[in-house]
Amino acid sequence: MTGIGYLLHGSHEETQRLMSEHAEGELRGYTRWRVSRHLVKCDMCRALYRSFLEALAALRKLGRAEPPPKPEIADSVVARIRESEGEAGS
Numbered sequence: 001m002t003g004i005g006y007l008l009h010g011s012h013e014e015t016q017r018l019m020s021e022h023a024e025g026e027l028r029g030y031t032r033w034r035v036s037r038h039l040v041k042c043d044m045c046r047a048l049y050r051s052f053l054e055a056l057a058a059l060r061k062l063g064r065a066e067p068p069p070k071p072e073i074a075d076s077v078v079a080r081i082r083e084s085e086g087e088a089g090s
Contacts, residue, residue, distance in 0.1 A: 010038035015045045019052050 015038045021027050022035050039046050 010034040012045055015039065019049055023053060023056060
C-alpha cells in the first residue's frame with residue numbers, strides 16, 4: 001500500500017492492534033476514522049473484528065452470570081457461629 005493509501009485506509013496490523021480500543025469506543029479522531037474505514041474496506045479484518053466482538057460478548061456474559069445459590073454454605077456458617085457461641089458460654 002502506498003503512503004497515501006495507508007494514511008487513508010490504515011493497515012491490517014494497525015486495525016488488528018487497535019480492535020479492542022475500537023470496540024470499547026476508546027479511539028478518537030483520525031485514528032478512529034482510519035480503523036473504521038479499514039474495517040469497511042477489508043473483508044478479512046471485518047471478519048476478524050466480528051469474531052472479536054462475539055468473543056467479547058461471550059466473555060462479558062460469563063462475567064455477569066451469578067453462581068447458583070448453595071444453601072448448605074449458609075447452614076454451615078450458622079452452625080459454626082452457634083458452636084462458637086456455645087464454646088464461649090461454657
